Amino acid sequence: MLLWIDGQCGTQVPAGDRGLAYGDGLFETIAVLDGNPSLLPFRIARLQSGCRRLSIPLDVDALVRELHRFGNELGTGVAKLIITRGDGVRGYAPPAEASSRRVLIGSPLPAYPSEYADEGIAVYACRTRLAEQPLLAGMKHLNRLEQVLARAEWTDRRYAEGLMCDTGGRAVEGVFSNLFIVEDSRLVTPSLHRCGVAGVMREALMSTGPCDVEDITIERLQAADEVFMCNSLYGIWPVTEFREHRWLVGAVTRKMQRICRQLLEESA
Amino acid sequence: MLLWIDGQCGTQVPAGDRGLAYGDGLFETIAVLDGNPSLLPFRIARLQSGCRRLSIPLDVDALVRELHRFGNELGTGVAKLIITRGDGVRGYAPPAEASSRRVLIGSPLPAYPSEYADEGIAVYACRTRLAEQPLLAGMKHLNRLEQVLARAEWTDRRYAEGLMCDTGGRAVEGVFSNLFIVEDSRLVTPSLHRCGVAGVMREALMSTGPCDVEDITIERLQAADEVFMCNSLYGIWPVTEFREHRWLVGAVTRKMQRICRQLLEESA
Known part of the structure; x- marks a missing residue:
């Protein structure tokens, strides 16, 4: 299974991630066809809106490059992207220093009848x-x-x-x-x-x-x-x-x- | 920082954990005083109720033993317990084979004025x-x-x-x-x-x-x-x-x- 954490191969996230602690983040489930993440402009627009509403920082250009790189490795399948507010184990208050974490999980396209x-x-x-x-x-x-x-x-x-x-x-x-x-x-x-x-x-x-x-x-x-x-x-x-x-x-x-x-x- | 995953020392959880994917789980923030997790009967009652409502399996006896072991190592501080539905990267449906994951994170008692x-x-x-x-x-x-x-x-x-x-x-x-x-x-x-x-x-x-x-x-x-x-x-x-x-x-x-x-x- 293809799995990246913050752009690097990796299978695990720190136990103190706020995505795990509070569901403090967003996700996208992206059909990738022949290396191309589909409907990307719509995804980016939704992610930008979501990150703005939750005050999670997002480097859009870097993310788009990463999605293309991930898509190329995946070929055809599903790329699940999770963006969390990063680490912060105690307390609901978002850390003063805003950060985020990206998780990308590749899997086959679902086989619906x-x-x-x-x-x-x-x-x-x-x-x-x-x-x-x-x-x-x-x-x-x-x-x-x-x-x-x-x-x-x-x-x-x-x-x-x-x-x-x-x-x-x-x-x-x-x-x-x-x-x-x-x-x-x-x-x-x-x-x-x-x-x-x-x-x-x-x-x-x-x-x-x-x-x-x-x-x-x-x-x-x-x-x-x-x-x-x-x-x-x-x-x-x-x-x-x-x-x-x-x-x-x-x-x-x-x-x-x-x-x-x-x-x-x-x-x- | 004291950190256990399913009773073992560890700092990370699999990226496919349903706690991260969907917030599919529960948590407790436990004051531990001289090794003793406080108000334990109330916590266990709440966890049992929550796990029943979410259909997450819970071995209460094993959990209580684990909390005491963790408390002993921690001494005095806060034990944050997260119980998730375990792995399952795609699809909201709970896996047919019910499972769960326990995360225990130790930290100092908060210093409120x-x-x-x-x-x-x-x-x-x-x-x-x-x-x-x-x-x-x-x-x-x-x-x-x-x-x-x-x-x-x-x-x-x-x-x-x-x-x-x-x-x-x-x-x-x-x-x-x-x-x-x-x-x-x-x-x-x-x-x-x-x-x-x-x-x-x-x-x-x-x-x-x-x-x-x-x-x-x-x-x-x-x-x-x-x-x-x-x-x-x-x-x-x-x-x-x-x-x-x-x-x-x-x-x-x-x-x-x-x-x-x-x-x-x-x-x-």
């Missing part, structure tokens, strides 16, 4: 709700116990993903995906200002054409013409089953899948 | 709110970005602690302490079923006599006869200043400080 994209997926209705925390909403930070609890709710392989609502009952996202619905050919994705992760594939898709960002109740989701989920590793999965509701794979979803493939090809 | 306990403290009003997540409320888990953001709000050394409210505006706890108020000699501490950490000193104090657990609005806090904060390292600090409000150190607070000292002496 091709039917998920072709024929659609059944989505589990998670009971675990997302707490509403505007100060952390949108960020891909390391505080992920809600996702761990939600993903532990089902083991039935019939479900490829789980849908998470916020504590107000609004549909927000999948456990590891973002959500889109289609209403009268209009694309809508949930607002993420209270909670949720602003996924890189979501951002990339939104950059290609009109898409409204709105609160989406479960009732509204269930009444939608089409529903799909996306992330930057698997692209787009049409949702064909959620609770007692069934959908056919719609024309807008198919169009967005073509756009998604193009995005990944262009970026790689 | 003795005036904090004697004369009371000024408490900062944090703008960072605690999100309401009943599934995680009470646990001392590793998802602590809210505390990191809250503690980063002030650098003025005049403030020894910061008070955190939940998103509903209720006073819940300090950044690293629990909160008590006194109304007509009656002891009240905030309910922690929506958010907050059920501190070990809070539990220990509650075990010694009557104490009501209720929602406490900021207005109610400000109208209280006495206010104090506690944790298991510093004991009890009377609150004498919060926003424009001033308190004298009251008789109930002094009585609770005596009880607190007794608890620490008995447990050590």
Whole structure:
């Protein structure tokens, strides 16, 4: 397994790292295709925003060079990048001298069944709700116990993903995906200002054409013409089953899948 | 620095640990006095509860033996214990084969000014709110970005602690302490079923006599006869200043400080 700590081969991090102590950091899960980290401009934008919000220093140019070097060694696979606030074993206060640590972990691309994209997926209705925390909403930070609890709710392989609502009952996202619905050919994705992760594939898709960002109740989701989920590793999965509701794979979803493939090809 | 990983001397954890990846674990900050981990029964109870809620396996007897061995080597100081779900680099789903990892980090007792306990403290009003997540409320888990953001709000050394409210505006706890108020000699501490950490000193104090657990609005806090904060390292600090409000150190607070000292002496 390819593993770098701060740009050097290494398999371990100091036990006093604040990422371990407090989840004090961010991460990215990057599809690397033939040495190229995909959707890099979107990733860098999200990392810059997250680091700014958490006041974690980030040398973007050095990081981009490192991701390319890592991608070249990895070839094709997944590069998981973790950026933490570095060491600091006691006390929540960020150290006066700001620092950070980078962890890069390479692994093979996940082998999802091709039917998920072709024929659609059944989505589990998670009971675990997302707490509403505007100060952390949108960020891909390391505080992920809600996702761990939600993903532990089902083991039935019939479900490829789980849908998470916020504590107000609004549909927000999948456990590891973002959500889109289609209403009268209009694309809508949930607002993420209270909670949720602003996924890189979501951002990339939104950059290609009109898409409204709105609160989406479960009732509204269930009444939608089409529903799909996306992330930057698997692209787009049409949702064909959620609770007692069934959908056919719609024309807008198919169009967005073509756009998604193009995005990944262009970026790689 | 004394540092053990799974009972062995070691300074690093595998980069694929789920504690780092997702904050998937729990921690305890234990005052060790002359080799004795203080308030151990309360700690073990909290750890057992937390591990049960997160489905992390815990061998309590082995852990207690390890804490005593570690305490003996440390002498007097702080033992920070981190328990994670162990390795698992990709995917939120807990591994089918449940495992865990223990990290023990020794450090000196923090040197708080003795005036904090004697004369009371000024408490900062944090703008960072605690999100309401009943599934995680009470646990001392590793998802602590809210505390990191809250503690980063002030650098003025005049403030020894910061008070955190939940998103509903209720006073819940300090950044690293629990909160008590006194109304007509009656002891009240905030309910922690929506958010907050059920501190070990809070539990220990509650075990010694009557104490009501209720929602406490900021207005109610400000109208209280006495206010104090506690944790298991510093004991009890009377609150004498919060926003424009001033308190004298009251008789109930002094009585609770005596009880607190007794608890620490008995447990050590």
